[in-house]
Amino acid sequence: MVKEVYFFTEMGYTAYPQEDARRRGYNNLMFPNAHFNPERAQQLYGMYFEELQYCTESGFDGVMINEHHNNPLSMMPSVNVIGAVLARTTRKGRIVFLGNVLPIHDNPLRVAEEVAMIDILSGGRVVCGFVRGLGQESIATNANPIYNRERFDEAHDVIIKAWTTPGPFRWEGRHYEYRVVNPWVRPLQKPHPPIWIPGVVSPESVRWAAEHRYPYVALAPPLHVTDEIYDLYDEVAAQTGFTPTSEQRGYVIRVSVADTDEKAYEEGRHFFWQLGTSFGVAPRHWLQPPGYVSRAATQSRREQARVGSANVTPGGPSLSYEEAHATYQIVSGNPDTVIKKLQRIIDVVDPGFMIFWGREGLMSHEVAVHGIDLMTREVIPAIKAYQPDREKGRQRRAVEAAATR
Amino acid sequence: MTTAEAAFTEDLVEVAGVRIQLRRGGTGVPLLILHSELGVPGWLRAYEHLARHFTVYVPSLPGFGQSARPDWIVSVRDLAAWVTWCVRDLKLSQPLPVIGSSLGGWVAAEIATMNAQVFTKMVLVGAAGLQPDEGHVWDYFMHSNQEALAQAFYDPAKSPEYAQYFGTAWRPEDERQAELNREMAARLLWKPYMRSHTLPALLRGISTPTLVIWGREDAIIPLNVCQRYVRAIPGAMATVLDRCGHLPEMEQPEAFVQAVLDFLAPRA
Numbered sequence: 001m002v003k004e005v006y007f008f009t010e011m012g013y014t015a016y017p018q019e020d021a022r023r024r025g026y027n028n029l030m031f032p033n034a035h036f037n038p039e040r041a042q043q044l045y046g047m048y049f050e051e052l053q054y055c056t057e058s059g060f061d062g063v064m065i066n067e068h069h070n071n072p073l074s075m076m077p078s079v080n081v082i083g084a085v086l087a088r089t090t091r092k093g094r095i096v097f098l099g100n101v102l103p104i105h106d107n108p109l110r111v112a113e114e115v116a117m118i119d120i121l122s123g124g125r126v127v128c129g130f131v132r133g134l135g136q137e138s139i140a141t142n143a144n145p146i147y148n149r150e151r152f153d154e155a156h157d158v159i160i161k162a163w164t165t166p167g168p169f170r171w172e173g174r175h176y177e178y179r180v181v182n183p184w185v186r187p188l189q190k191p192h193p194p195i196w197i198p199g200v201v202s203p204e205s206v207r208w209a210a211e212h213r214y215p216y217v218a219l220a221p222p223l224h225v226t227d228e229i230y231d232l233y234d235e236v237a238a239q240t241g242f243t244p245t246s247e248q249r250g251y252v253i254r255v256s257v258a259d260t261d262e263k264a265y266e267e268g269r270h271f272f273w274q275l276g277t278s279f280g281v282a283p284r285h286w287l288q289p290p291g292y293v294s295r296a297a298t299q300s301r302r303e304q305a306r307v308g309s310a311n312v313t314p315g316g317p318s319l320s321y322e323e324a325h326a327t328y329q330i331v332s333g334n335p336d337t338v339i340k341k342l343q344r345i346i347d348v349v350d351p352g353f354m355i356f357w358g359r360e361g362l363m364s365h366e367v368a369v370h371g372i373d374l375m376t377r378e379v380i381p382a383i384k385a386y387q388p389d390r391e392k393g394r395q396r397r398a399v400e401a402a403a404t405r
Numbered sequence: 406m407t408t409a410e411a412a413f414t415e416d417l418v419e420v421a422g423v424r425i426q427l428r429r430g431g432t433g434v435p436l437l438i439l440h441s442e443l444g445v446p447g448w449l450r451a452y453e454h455l456a457r458h459f460t461v462y463v464p465s466l467p468g469f470g471q472s473a474r475p476d477w478i479v480s481v482r483d484l485a486a487w488v489t490w491c492v493r494d495l496k497l498s499q500p501l502p503v504i505g506s507s508l509g510g511w512v513a514a515e516i517a518t519m520n521a522q523v524f525t526k527m528v529l530v531g532a533a534g535l536q537p538d539e540g541h542v543w544d545y546f547m548h549s550n551q552e553a554l555a556q557a558f559y560d561p562a563k564s565p566e567y568a569q570y571f572g573t574a575w576r577p578e579d580e581r582q583a584e585l586n587r588e589m590a591a592r593l594l595w596k597p598y599m600r601s602h603t604l605p606a607l608l609r610g611i612s613t614p615t616l617v618i619w620g621r622e623d624a625i626i627p628l629n630v631c632q633r634y635v636r637a638i639p640g641a642m643a644t645v646l647d648r649c650g651h652l653p654e655m656e657q658p659e660a661f662v663q664a665v666l667d668f669l670a671p672r673a
Binding site: 030139142144145146283284285286289290291 | 546547548549550584587588590591592595596
């Protein structure tokens, strides 16, 4: 059953000229930052922070934040700065970092220190996610993508050890080396904040999460690949020696809710605000710089499904707004409609927590706040009370899959 | 394999601890050819011409072509060490002449800075390893494989070997091979990009006679790097080829071979 529901927005910088992106064929990495206006950004930050604050006070269990670089998709180039602000401006609710981009850091102990500080500042409300970052992030920070996964693994190990093993100690690894690991500030939560691993269906990330018994959070995938994700998770968990429960399953879903289905459908278009895509546009060699996707993964059926899936990576293949409803990558409608659609997802996935990606693009502040109200008053109580039928959900999926074959 | 028009063999052989793809052909004293970061697509016309004067050895360097990629080769100097073992294990008589293209030129230069006994003479072709005085080395890792190959030629439309190897629709295996080459290149060249901070100082110690060949219109590594090499290596000479990009051995094979032969075998 769904125990917790969080709110998310990418905090898009919506004030850039879409026409220039259309002309160039991309809207990130190399897209000229002359289009960035700090005064406009100040207004947008103000609006987004007000909404996140409101979510924590009106019935969400917390908020999710993330990090992207060189990208108007998101005004959060430092997840820890955003998290630190929320730690002091909000009074309750978890702050879910999804997450720190580990491979781009040359000094991962800095991440350990910052997350520990924020955990204390927030009174132990941090959920700490780790991610590999988009391909563009490797280029923007010049972290060799060949070593992306190795650096992810090692940075994770050094951070966890810094939090759990009394210092000082030495660390002599392949990518990181410390004479002294002894960060003074350590997390409030013991042994450390919960670790969640978000992903866009990369089988290696799913496997890695299961091996570490970390919850895996699917980032708004098409519903038809979610069976595979969690089947793989369950398979690896069984080998690892545990039986996953809904506590290990998180799910991010775009939600547009309004008083009527028609109004919600129209407002939902704002999720596809970048040239009709949800994430923007970029050439493939930016999304997949050399070695970013391993050879093994390239050849796996799951990876091919992932790469071919629309709306799972910024700049990747993008379904139109209209088609994205069919794959459940967005749900829209009045509260009753949205509840029914979410129950459909819950039947398939049975997630312990859901994250409503609840506002995007040029949606007005008033519409966003009204949507938040409908979510907290009607949608969240209903889905938390819903008893999922995973067997039924899967059977329906199988029937549908056979029909579309 | 051996084809009628081009007598060469292509084998997978275990050399210096790595299973590599090795093309060789011709008769006479050995000539070692070290390919560029784009790999080597086949038995080029230039090799065929050179094979009339030498036994030409063209190994696909570890990580390129069908050669295995050992974990430990992570830098150009690691690769340079392996190349010296390769020469030893192939039992090539030393010293021997070498031609190194771009990445391969950098590898040859690194070897020559450490050991003057490996090469009789060295031909560096559009060699990587140095920062341009002006401009930048074109960034492979910001572009697609197809864009890189088009950029590497001055006039792809007029180059028969561009048409032969890269000009038709790529099959999935071509894509895969280009991506593998690109991965190995990223491993060796990502940062600092296509250059060494110490090579400029090390080149001064080279005593191997050196010819530097450059395409005048090289749009990967600008021509001013040719001058840098010539200034840095004592006694080095330069030959600049017109209407030619980053891969003279493919774009201007006749002029390229002539320049090489004039340098390596003046009596011919």
